[in-house]
Amino acid sequence: xxxxxxxANDAFYVAFEAGAIAxxxxxxxxxxxxxxxxxxxxxxxxxxxxxxxxxxxxxxGGDMQFIVTDERVVVYGDVGWVTCTxxxxxxEGPRGTVSALNLFARSRDGAWLMVGHHGGGVASLR
Amino acid sequence: xxxxxxxANDAFYVAFEAGAIAxxxxxxxxxxxxxxxxxxxxxxxxxxxxxxxxxxxxxxGGDMQFIVTDERVVVYGDVGWVTCTxxxxxxEGPRGTVSALNLFARSRDGAWLMVGHHGGGVASLR
Numbered sequence: 001x002x003x004x005x006x007x008a009n010d011a012f013y014v015a016f017e018a019g020a021i022a023x024x025x026x027x028x029x030x031x032x033x034x035x036x037x038x039x040x041x042x043x044x045x046x047x048x049x050x051x052x053x054x055x056x057x058x059x060x061g062g063d064m065q066f067i068v069t070d071e072r073v074v075v076y077g078d079v080g081w082v083t084c085t086x087x088x089x090x091x092e093g094p095r096g097t098v099s100a101l102n103l104f105a106r107s108r109d110g111a112w113l114m115v116g117h118h119g120g121g122v123a124s125l126r
Numbered sequence: 127x128x129x130x131x132x133x134a135n136d137a138f139y140v141a142f143e144a145g146a147i148a149x150x151x152x153x154x155x156x157x158x159x160x161x162x163x164x165x166x167x168x169x170x171x172x173x174x175x176x177x178x179x180x181x182x183x184x185x186x187g188g189d190m191q192f193i194v195t196d197e198r199v200v201v202y203g204d205v206g207w208v209t210c211t212x213x214x215x216x217x218e219g220p221r222g223t224v225s226a227l228n229l230f231a232r233s234r235d236g237a238w239l240m241v242g243h244h245g246g247g248v249a250s251l252r
Binding site: 033035037039040041042043045070072074076077078079081083085097099101103105115116118119120121122123 | 196207229231242
């Protein structure tokens with residue numbers, strides 16, 4: 001289970017880094033219960049709002065490279081979460097560091113879908 | 127279940143606001159898997175580190191009043207989480223706004239224990 005959750009977490013950062021909206025859409029659960037908090041922002045809730053937030057970030061975020069470190073997985077039954085550090089490098093150099101908590105739930109067909117993301121800037125991130 | 131998780135979340139803010147270390151200790155699960163991210167800080171993991179972080183915050187945080195708004199609960203089996211907004215007022219006035227995600231898991235005896243907290247500053251919080 002831990003490995004499957006870690007793979008789902010990796011897929012999230014691959015989609016984020018690539019700015020791939022379709023991939024990002026596919027890896028989220030499309031329910032009213034999903035939640036997402038981007039650094040410095042209020043929490044958005046429900047798939048419609050969460051999807052919109054990703055469209056805005058991925059379309060306007062520019063080139064970003066994610067070096068994800070210190071991943072730790074916790075699994076309780078059909079729910080799992082990963083805490084990790086996002087070391088973000090932009091096209092013009094370092095952008096900062098984010099402490100992330102990514103939540104996943106196993107769907108009926110066995111896929112681990114993202115149900116929550118909470119990113120908070122560390123130290124110098126603005 | 128939603129009501130029980132909400133009560134656990136309320137107990138967390140009562141302990142936080144009161145600076146009550148013993149109450150804060152009692153409401154957390156004391157396992158290696160707990161995680162905690164305070165605003166602007168790296169994630170700390172495992173009960174020993176998490177407990178230390180709370181001791182530091184509650185002893186040195188000064189007077190804080192929490193006005194918690196916009197609580198939403200999600201429950202998947204024996205795991206639940208609450209997203210909410212912490213409107214924090216200090217003894218010298220507003221301190222800022224934090225988007226929080228609080229994770230709880232039901233223990234064998236039926237109690238909902240805290241297993242994760244992730245707070246991220248919104249907008250003007252430094």
